[in-house]
Structure formats: structure tokens, C-alpha cells
Amino acid sequence: MCAIVGIYGNENAARLASLALFSMQHRGQEATGISSSCNGKIYTKKDRGLVSEVFTDEALSYLKGNMAIGHNRYSTAGGDSILDAQPVFAKYKLGEISIVHNGNLINKNEVRKDLIDNGAIFQTGMDTENLIHLIAKNTKDRLRDRIKEALTKTIGAYCFIVQSRSKQFVIRDRYGIRPLSLGKIKSGGYIVASETCAFDLVDAEFIRDVNPGEMLIFSEKTDEIESIQLFEPEFRPCAFEYVYFARPDSVIDGKNVYQTRQNMGRTLARNDAKKDFKADIVIPVPDSGVPAALGYASESKIPFELGIIRNHYVGRTFIEPTQEMRNIKVKMKLSPMKSLIEGKSLLVIDDSIVRGTTSKRIVKMLKDAGAKEVHFRVASPEIKFPCYYGIDTPTQEELISHRMTKDEICEYIQADSLEYLSIEDLKNSIGSDRNYALESFDGDYFVTK
Numbered sequence: 001m002c003a004i005v006g007i008y009g010n011e012n013a014a015r016l017a018s019l020a021l022f023s024m025q026h027r028g029q030e031a032t033g034i035s036s037s038c039n040g041k042i043y044t045k046k047d048r049g050l051v052s053e054v055f056t057d058e059a060l061s062y063l064k065g066n067m068a069i070g071h072n073r074y075s076t077a078g079g080d081s082i083l084d085a086q087p088v089f090a091k092y093k094l095g096e097i098s099i100v101h102n103g104n105l106i107n108k109n110e111v112r113k114d115l116i117d118n119g120a121i122f123q124t125g126m127d128t129e130n131l132i133h134l135i136a137k138n139t140k141d142r143l144r145d146r147i148k149e150a151l152t153k154t155i156g157a158y159c160f161i162v163q164s165r166s167k168q169f170v171i172r173d174r175y176g177i178r179p180l181s182l183g184k185i186k187s188g189g190y191i192v193a194s195e196t197c198a199f200d201l202v203d204a205e206f207i208r209d210v211n212p213g214e215m216l217i218f219s220e221k222t223d224e225i226e227s228i229q230l231f232e233p234e235f236r237p238c239a240f241e242y243v244y245f246a247r248p249d250s251v252i253d254g255k256n257v258y259q260t261r262q263n264m265g266r267t268l269a270r271n272d273a274k275k276d277f278k279a280d281i282v283i284p285v286p287d288s289g290v291p292a293a294l295g296y297a298s299e300s301k302i303p304f305e306l307g308i309i310r311n312h313y314v315g316r317t318f319i320e321p322t323q324e325m326r327n328i329k330v331k332m333k334l335s336p337m338k339s340l341i342e343g344k345s346l347l348v349i350d351d352s353i354v355r356g357t358t359s360k361r362i363v364k365m366l367k368d369a370g371a372k373e374v375h376f377r378v379a380s381p382e383i384k385f386p387c388y389y390g391i392d393t394p395t396q397e398e399l400i401s402h403r404m405t406k407d408e409i410c411e412y413i414q415a416d417s418l419e420y421l422s423i424e425d426l427k428n429s430i431g432s433d434r435n436y437a438l439e440s441f442d443g444d445y446f447v448t449k
Helices: 013-023 057-062 108-117 128-137 143-151 197-201 240-245 257-273 290-300 323-333 357-368 406-413 423-430
Strands: 003-008 031-038 041-048 067-073 088-092 095-105 156-163 167-172 181-185 190-193 204-209 214-219 226-229 281-284 308-310 334-336 345-350 373-378 417-420
Touching: 003 013, 003 095, 003 156, 003 167, 013 031, 013 057, 013 067, 013 190, 013 197, 031 095, 041 057, 041 095, 067 095, 067 156, 088 128, 095 108, 095 128, 108 128, 128 143, 128 156, 143 167, 143 214, 190 197, 197 204, 240 257, 240 423, 257 290, 257 417, 257 423, 281 290, 290 345, 308 357, 334 357, 345 357, 357 373, 357 406, 406 417
Parallel strands: 281 345, 345 373, 373 417
Antiparallel strands: 003 067, 003 190, 031 041, 031 067, 088 095, 095 156, 156 167, 167 214, 181 190, 181 204, 214 226, 308 334
């Protein structure tokens, strides 16, 4: 679920790329990087940390040229070495190349083993590096042809941006699992980014989404963007983008994220109305639970209140790499409004329950602050299966809904009641006009080898 960006045809390419990455910081906090291209040479700067920490004026002055690609890292493959940060840069027969990648390649181990058996030397643990080697080992004369052939051996969820010394190649997998959009920058040039929220900060106008299975080519030889349909599309956008990952002001594949989350909350309220359920106030788990809580409050006519205050200087807890760090971040991040919730029956809405530890801490925090009852509502279905397409849930044992029933989870988190959306509820909330990637909820691993 990393963030990627490409800027082409703007003299401030690296600075605009850094602004786009800043707006997509929620998609990865471990490391960030940018490669720019100028006069036949690629310049790269990457480091652990946040965008605002890494890309100082000094760093941006080094990244010359009118084209740049960038990446925010949220690790699902590789380690915490700086070598595992992106972009991935290499020199090969046709010159210099740099790649950024959002997603996860499910056949990475087989491809890597074959490459190593044939003499490849890997410097990172990332699946992204496979593509570099597949391109470098190819004997075709044009980079586009090498990329095409490399992608025939690349299976999984991916959005790639490949930058050479003078071109950019933008590719989205045939399923369109991870989001990718194209925009026109008002000061000149184009932007491609994981989320449309990046367009606002760089003053760009949305053109369209990159199609599933499509490759776009930006070249200084022509003002036109070349489009090649590499694979027959089988569109399956990731439902978890709407549940949690995307920023609420983004539009993902034509669907407004904020509105879809409000719809999820309204559906939860309609389900509770069938049981004649009531509470004193509706409170969200900030920030991603806010739109769903607003939808619930609007539908149920129960007052909405900010009963939990978030410290915005603490990042997202779900994308922290270790459980210990997630626990510490929850304590630092959320504080109850005791005067507001004391003695009241609370309807608490969160976007999901993954491991259960955060939910348990929230319920305990609210009851310690004097809440009479805490009724927990989840604006997504139960997460029972690991995702191999870009979310860091590597084993089923980490997923509480795999180990426990709904009633057991309710008892574990010490809530007075617990309800989820059904899978049908979720699909209807986002829009039933599409076939979504729902593998975390239904175990349908539709990307096959």
C-alpha cells in the first residue's frame, strides 16, 4: 500500500514529487525517496523517515531535471535496510534506470530463485528488484520491449513507474488492484500518483485513472502520452482502499472515498435500527472512523461527538512494522474526552479490526474514563484472511477474526456489543457496479500463477 508518484515535463519535478509524497504520507512512513533525471543522468535521494524530514531544500536542489519519480515505503516485502527503500536504481546496457512500485508480487520467490540461478546478484529483499533484473537481462534494443517482456513474468498487484534517462513508463496490473491516476499540472507537465489528493497540492487537474493492464509512456520526443494496453483488463480494485488506506478527500477509480465511508456508517445504523438499538452518542476512532461515524449519526439521529481526541503528531498505527510499536503508538495517539463520555452509552465506530489489540485498548480507555457502555461497530466485514496484494497481514494467526468468533472478539475487547458490516453491505456501500478485490474478507485469491 505504498505511495508512488511520477512527474514529467516540469522544471520543478523533484519539488512537486516531494509535495505529492507529503500528501500521501499516510500510505507509508518508514522511508521515502525520489529519483530525478537531467541531461542523461539519474539522481537519487532516499532515506528512512518522513517526507518533510528527508526532502530538505538541500536535498531537492540535488535532484535536478524536469522529470522525477518518488515513493513512500510501507513494507510488505524486504527489510528495514535503507537498501530496501525506493526508488530502486541500477545501471545496465541501455543506460541508467530507476523504478518505484506499489503492490506485492506473489511469484517473487520463484522469479528471484531463477534469476539467482542464472547469475543475478540481489542487493535488497524487495520484490521490486526482480523487475530491474528481468529488464537488464533482456536483450531487446528498446526499453519498452524489455519492460513488456519482464511483465509477462511478473504476477501480483502492482503499479510501476520506470524512469530512464529521458522517459517514464507507467504500468498498472491487469486487475487494477492498487490505485493510480493521471493529472495535468497547471504549471506544465503531467503527474501520475497513487491518490488524487496529491493533485491538489501540486495544482494539477485530474485527467483519468490509469486503466488496468495499461502502460503509459512519457517522452520528450512528443507532447502526446502514448498508451499501450498490455493485458486484457479484469478490473478488481481493492476494497480496503475505501475502508482504510486512502485519504478521505481522494477519488479512487471514480468513487469518492469520503462518501463511501459515510455510506458504510449509514448501513451500520440501518442494521442497528432493525434491532431497535440506541446509544447516547456516536463517537469515531479518529481519523479513519470519522466519515463512517458521521454517516451513522446522520442515519440514526444519535448525536455525533468527538469523544476521542487524536494527537496528530503520531502516525498511523496499523502501518507500524511491529506489534510493540503499534501498542506504544496507540497510547500516545488517542485520549478520551472524560467530561463528554462519563456515564454515557457510547456507540464507537472504527474502520476495521485487524489484530484486536488496538480495539481492546480503546474500549478499556473509554471505560476507565467513565463510559457506562461501549458498543463497538466496525465499518467493514471481518478480516479473516491475509492479503498478499500489499497489506501487511502475513499470517492468518495475526488476524483475530480467523481465531475467534464475533462473540469471542466482543468478549476479548470487553465491548458491550460488537457488529460488523457484511461483505454485501460493504460492496453496496462502495457501489455494487464493480467486482472488488475482497480477499481479506472472503479469501478469494483471484490473482493466480
